[in-house]
Amino acid sequence: MAQLNQPLTIKSVTFKNRIGMPPMCQYSAIDGFANDWHYVHYGTRAVGGAALIIVEATAVVPEGRITPFDLGIWNDDQIAELQRIATFIHEQGSVAGIQLAHAGRKASHDSPAKGGKQLTISEGGWVTVAPSTIPFDAAEIAPVELDKAGIQSVINEFRAATLRSKTAGFKVIEIHGAHGYLIHQFLSPLSNTRTDEYGGSFENRIRLLKEIILATQTVWPADLPLLVRLSATDWAEGGWNLEETVKLCAILKEMGVDLIDCSSGGNIVTAKMSVGPGYQIPFSEAIRQTGIKTATVGLITTADQISEILENDKADLVLLGRELLRNPYFPLKTIDGINWPTQYLRAK
Numbered sequence: 030m031a032q033l034n035q036p037l038t039i040k041s042v043t044f045k046n047r048i049g050m051p052p053m054c055q056y057s058a059i060d061g062f063a064n065d066w067h068y069v070h071y072g073t074r075a076v077g078g079a080a081l082i083i084v085e086a087t088a089v090v091p092e093g094r095i096t097p098f099d100l101g102i103w104n105d106d107q108i109a110e111l112q113r114i115a116t117f118i119h120e121q122g123s124v125a126g127i128q129l130a131h132a133g134r135k136a137s138h139d140s141p142a143k144g145g146k147q148l149t150i151s152e153g154g155w156v157t158v159a160p161s162t163i164p165f166d167a168a169e170i171a172p173v174e175l176d177k178a179g180i181q182s183v184i185n186e187f188r189a190a191t192l193r194s195k196t197a198g199f200k201v202i203e204i205h206g207a208h209g210y211l212i213h214q215f216l217s218p219l220s221n222t223r224t225d226e227y228g229g230s231f232e233n234r235i236r237l238l239k240e241i242i243l244a245t246q247t248v249w250p251a252d253l254p255l256l257v258r259l260s261a262t263d264w265a266e267g268g269w270n271l272e273e274t275v276k277l278c279a280i281l282k283e284m285g286v287d288l289i290d291c292s293s294g295g296n297i298v299t300a301k302m303s304v305g306p307g308y309q310i311p312f313s314e315a316i317r318q319t320g321i322k323t324a325t326v327g328l329i330t331t332a333d334q335i336s337e338i339l340e341n342d343k344a345d346l347v348l349l350g351r352e353l354l355r356n357p358y359f360p361l362k363t364i365d366g367i368n369w370p371t372q373y374l375r376a377k
């Protein structure tokens with residue numbers, strides 16, 4: 030049984046409490062470069078006392094961006110601004126993580142604030158890639174099917190992005206295998222109808238994720254945590270489901286993945302999700318049965334909810350998304366005995 034204020038150590042990294050911030054796209058980058066918005070946004074949450082700050086989905090290649098405004102880590106010039114953010118987060122006693130992502134068929138869209146529709150080439154979009162030529166939404170332009178060389182490039186791009194994350198000083202990487210983006214597209218039989226060794230059986234559909242993890246492990250320090258975010262279910266008949274997720278997580282544990290960030294959905298436009306407070310906690314509980322550590326996320330907004338999760342061993346970390354957007358100081362106000370920044374002591 031863990032307490033909110035209890036540290037958690039994974040490999041050489043200690044998280045000072047059990048609250049983290051999950052990755053949340055800011056759609057505020059130009060050409061993938063982080064800027065002052067990201068510095069202040071992430072820095073504020075670190076000042077606010079979260080133990081782990083996972084920087085938003087950061088594209089390993091330009092065509093892997095959801096929108097033209099996503100962060101990127103496909104070239105060395107992008108490292109410096111990310112390093113500035115990671116350094117500040119660490120100076121506040123928090124841990125800086127980064128989510129490495131490829132959006133696959135869900136790439137080339139406008140930002141949600143501008144309507145989020147698919148962008149054609151003439152509108153500034155680009156050709157998208159996926160396991161199969163099945164669009165996310167039937168009304169959208171279909172993606173191009175990745176061939177073997179294309180799959181190998183994706184693996185190499187994740188490895189290069191991991192090395193850049195290390196250079197930038199991040200202490201955690203999270204591979205984005207959730208929300209209907211490229212890796213999840215491979216996992217789900219509804220988006221992957223390939224007949225080669227990357228499609229069909231469970232073993233084939235999980236192959237890309239396994240190969241990406243193996244590639245990242247060749248450059249990511251063995252003493253730093255490696256996280257994977259998964260959608261535990263497609264919420265759709267015949268899709269990726271909790272049973273397959275649990276089976277996969279047992280394999281990922283053996284491979285040396287340290288923690289599963291348990292989310293759901295995002296791959297099927299017609300999915301019927303059942304959403305309410307803490308709705309994804311049962312996924313974390315089920316995955317944790319494999320012995321791997323988990324983070325839970327999704328409509329968690331109160332200290333009572335967090336305590337209930339920790340006291341009943343339903344997760345090792347609790348991630349607060351929109352609550353930390355509304356209230357970056359939630360951990361400072363909620364966690365007994367937390368160290369306040371000296372600059373703010375008079376406000377305690």
Ligand SMILES: Cc1cc2nc3c(=O)[nH]c(=O)nc-3n(C[C@H](O)[C@H](O)[C@H](O)COP(=O)(O)O)c2cc1C
Nearest residue numbers: 051052053054085086326327328329349350351352
């Ligand atoms: C503005 C916004 C951007 C998001 N961007 C990402 C992202 O980059 N990567 C990701 O895996 N999830 C993303 N998510 C999902 C969140 O990480 C989180 O799982 C979700 O918001 C549920 O948690 P909450 O109810 O505490 O907000 C985003 C959510 C929001 C609200």
